[in-house]
Each structure stands twice: as C-alpha cells, then as structure tokens.
Amino acid sequence: MLAKAVPQVPAPESVEGGLSYEPKWDGFRALIYADGDGTTVDTVEIGSRGSKMLTRYFPELVDAFQRLLPGPCVLDGEIVVPTGPAGKQRLDWEALSQRIHPAASRVKLLAEQTPATFVAFDLLAVGGESLLEHSFGERRARLEEFAGALPAPIELTRTTTDVELARKWLVEFEGAGLDGVVAKPLASPYAPNKRTMLKIKHHRTADVVALGYRVHTSGRGVGSLLVGLYDDDGELRNVGGVSAFSDARRLELVDELAPLVELDDSGDAVKGATERSRFSSGKDVTFIRLRPERVLEVRYDQMEGMRFRHTAQFERWRPDREARSCTFEQLDRPIAYDLADVLR
Template sequence: MKLPVMPPLKPMLAKSVPEIPPSLHYEPKWDGFRCIVFRDGDEVELGSRNERPITRYFPEVVAALKDSLPARCVVDGEIVIVRGKKLDFDALLNRIHPADSRVRLLAAQTPASLIAFDLLALDDRSLMAQPFRERRLLLERALIRGPMVHATPATQDLGVARDWFEQFEGAGLDGIVAKPLDLPYRPDQRAMFKIKHDRTADCVVAGFRWHKNDRVVGSLLLGLYDGSEQLQHVGVSASFPLRRRRELVQELEPYQQHDLDGHPWAEWARAEAHQGGRLPGAQSRWNAKKGLSWVALRPELVCEVAYDHMEGTRFRHTAQFRRWRPDRDPRTCGYDQLEEPVSYDLARILGH
C-alpha cells in the first residue's frame, strides 16, 4: 500500500457544545465505530479511532468498499449496523471477536455498513490541507452509493439541523456534528463541534470500581429497577477529579457490603454470570488484560446523573455525576423515569 496519506492516522475529533452553532455545515452524529478507510487497489485497511486495524472484523464492509470507493483513496467515516429501523450498537460490539469462523458468521447474520463523511486523499493527492467544503464535494462525486456504503446526509440549514437533532434520535443516532466549511483536516484535534442530548436520571449506586492507577474510586456502578423490581446494571459514572475520587472512598466506605448474600448483583460475582455481557466484574471486551473488579455497596445511595441516550437497557455512554439525592427512596429509581425518543425509520435518513 502506497498512498499520499498512510495508516495509522488519528481521526479529527469534535468538542461538545450545548447548542447547535449557526452558519456551519451539519451532519447527523452516527453511533458506531469511527473508521478511516485506506484503499490502494485491492488492498483495503480499516483503521479505528485508536489507530488499531479492524479490517479482519468486517470482511463484508471491505468487499462493499471495493465496489463503492475510488481505487486509491482515504475516507473518514463510521461503521454501523442497521437492524430494523434503527442502529444496533450492541450488535456492532459483538462483531469484535477473535475467532475467524465467528467473524464470518456474524458478517452474514449482522452485516455492517460504512457511513462516509470526509475524503482525505484521492489518487496521488492528499486533501487534508484543503477546506472541508472541497473535500465534501469531492466525496459526493467519488462515492458510488450502495446498500452498505453511504454518504452521510448534510445540510447548511440550521432549522433542518435542529429538526434532525430531535427526530433522528429515534433511529439510534447520537446528535449533530457541526463543521466549519473552511476547516482543513486536523488529526487528533477537536476542531469540529458535537451536540448531544442531555437528560438526567436518579440511579441507585450499588457498587464501585477501583481506579486502575490508584486506590481511589474509578467509577460508580449505577442501577435502575425494572418492572419486576430487579435492580439492573445500567451504566457507570466515572468522570471525577482525583481529589473527588479520594473523597468518594470515605463517603462509600460505610455502605460497603463484603458479604454478597442478599445483594441484587450477587450472581454477577460468579464467573459463569459473566458470559452474556458487560456486567460489573466482567472482562472488558476491548482489553482482555484490563481488570474490572468491583466492590459491592448496599443499594441505599441514590445519585442524579446526566446521560445522552440509551442503548437497549443501558446508558450508551458514561453518565455524568450531578449530585447525591438523599431525599430519594432507592426503590423508586426505575426505568419508568427515562424519556423515550419517538421512533424514526433509519431508511428515511439514508434515502432508501
């Protein structure tokens, strides 16, 4: 492979802002795996956000790209899986598997697609120094759309972007990305803007994990009660300064439950309970050496957290701790408090 832009390459990033800024280029924010595609004839490499190749996990995407992309190019985009009328991030996570036979099976059962949104190189020319306006135009001309390769919808109309922000969440999308039209491509810099939904929920804190580098709290394990009054693990809150992490050790110490009998997550301490998903104490899918041991707490503490959206029964991203809620009865912290977005057909977004 010999391209004007070579792997590995860190993608350009976006910084969070509370509102959609005016007078920019707007696109839906896709909820998948960020991917930079390098193609040189029959050679195709898929690079992830952390610069690791993920080519082997998506053979069907590689085949589709050979039909849809120019023979020599570098494209920035997002790998997603569409199931029914919306995106399925859990199915996408399951595609990262060490066994080739499993990879091939999942490629047939849950095929992925690429949503392209930037063109970084074409033939022998690097486009990274060119304004985004030019790169977008060249992308639209170069891309041959197919059932598994799409150019992301785009608009410069702020009103349309606001409508997308409200409507597209129902199809599993993640908000809006706003880009200056004169923006060159800046790897690993937060040069774009992202606007995501901000909601709050009162959650039970039923455990915590130690920080990987110190004997301080790394993350709080959050739970919500379902309709059968079972406390389900719904996500984590982990963004604390070091001083606050140390304070949390003292605040949580009186609630530690060393004997797991009677704890709602006792079964998760058994190895056989870890086979089905990402539960407290389970092994990380992305790093087999990363320990996720946890400390059980009596389910008596309630905190308010901010979250953007749900993926199934869990928070899609790390929730942001807002405050303790000593006035709340933990048993009243259920899924019924969560806002449900109105369903929206993803096919309408992709123009099918």
C-alpha cells in the first residue's frame, strides 16, 4: 500500500470516514511474515516494499520477532536505526544503509553495534485470518491488541485523529530525523500498490552551485546535475544531485553548460568521480566538471549530514547570485527532538 504526496496536512473531513495521522518514518519499508503454530513463531521473513528479502541483514530483529510476537502474523512497518545518547536520539539513515552488506560477519557486527528497531503501523493478517478487507480503523485496533504491549525493539507508531497535532508533528518530529506525516483514510481496506494514503513531507529551497553533470544513461544529454555549497573554510562541497529532466531539456542543458566545462591541456573535458557506495555498485560515478560559476535554486526535503537526503528538484537558474554566496548558512536546520519522545 503506497502513499500519494500532497502539499499540506489535509483536514479529516476531506476524506469520507475521516483520517488517521501518524509520523512518516525514514527507514526501510518492510513486511514481516511470521509463521508458526498457534501462539509460537518458528520462522520469520522480512520483505522490502519491492519484494527484496531483507531477512539476512537484520538477525537481531528476526530473533526479536521469534521471541516476542504472540503468534503468526503479517506486519507492515518500517525498519529504522536510532543512534545518539539518551535524550538526544534520532534516526540514522547512514547507519541503516550500512546494514545492507554482503559479508555475514559485518552484518553480525553491525547488528550488535547499531541494532535496528521495527516500527509497526499496520496488521495485515493474524493467525490464519486475513485483515486486508477490514478498514484501517479496525486494523489499527487489532494491531494495538496484538502487539501494543510488546517491548523494544518492536514499537507501534503513534497515531492521532487531531489534525492540529499532526501539523505540530510535521514541524517537531523532523528534529528526530523523521520524514514528515502520513494521513490514512480510516474507512479504507488495505489496497496493495494503490496510493490511497497521503504523505506530507518537508519542502525547502536552496541556492546551490553547479559543479558538474553526469551524462544520461542513454548516452545523450544531461542525466543529473551535481551541486555544491561552500563551507566555513571556503571549500565547495558536493551536497547531492538534481535530476528528472525531460528528454528535450537534457539535450538543451548540454549546450547551455558547454561554456562552463573545464578543459585539460589537450582540450578534452575534465572528469571527476563521486564516492562509490554500496548502492552505486556497477554504476558510472564519473561526471563532467564545470567551473563553479552558475547558481541554481533547488527544492529539497531534508539534509542528511552535509548532503541532501534525497535527489533535489530543479526550480530555476539564479543569474543574480554569486556562486561564493551559496553557503550552508542558508539552510533551514530543524530543532533537535529526541526520538524517544516520538516513540512514547
């Protein structure tokens, strides 16, 4: 079951039957398939939204499900990794992404050093009973009855029908690393692959410097722009990419950016390479370097360390801005918020 992006938290009366609101967790969406006999759980499989099996990467969660679940079930939720000292915990996307590793020894070590938490937000089946045709309001009540008293690392996401509280969550919970708010129709059955839920994320703008571009996978045009910001030491740092250009726009950008392409002594374009990650394995990470002179405005949702958490969206060119004026100081930083207060 998927979510459709909307610009603001909708009023409950905008949907027949009303809405339930909950935090939007920034982790790995996961379906938990727990099988067994009666009140015992013998086998557990963890599947991603795209049906990729994640079971081997989270042995500590498999153990917890086997020990703590009161019986066979199918749970829908999010795998997250909290880090930080007590009172200042927040979600850590980098620590979570490191768990997808081919070496079992590395997975075991990380499971001990940065253990994951599963935040449940839906119950799709319990025992031999499918709940897919039940309304979300009924499924949530069954989820609380089934798993509401379970200890960590299994948590139930909090919910509310108070739209003003949900709007407050949208602002406050970002400080703990959360991604926004989700609104769910209380009267709707579970609809796989349908965007019946509504998601509200943070949207901000920033002026950044174009520092390079990658050629599109087709071999023609600009696939994505690499952009940067100047730090306190005056160093231009790569903060992410901008993509989603149309076919025609990709070809236009090649011509527009041609005067900025850095050339070597032989007249060839200078190339660079971004750091390779486990998610870029096999992908071309080289890019055409540009002289850092052109400024563009982008839309982004949040930062992860010194980079945009997700790919930014092109808004407009800013010929009125000097590249050196594009610094990290312009970014809107959320007020810190303890993750434990979100889970309570």
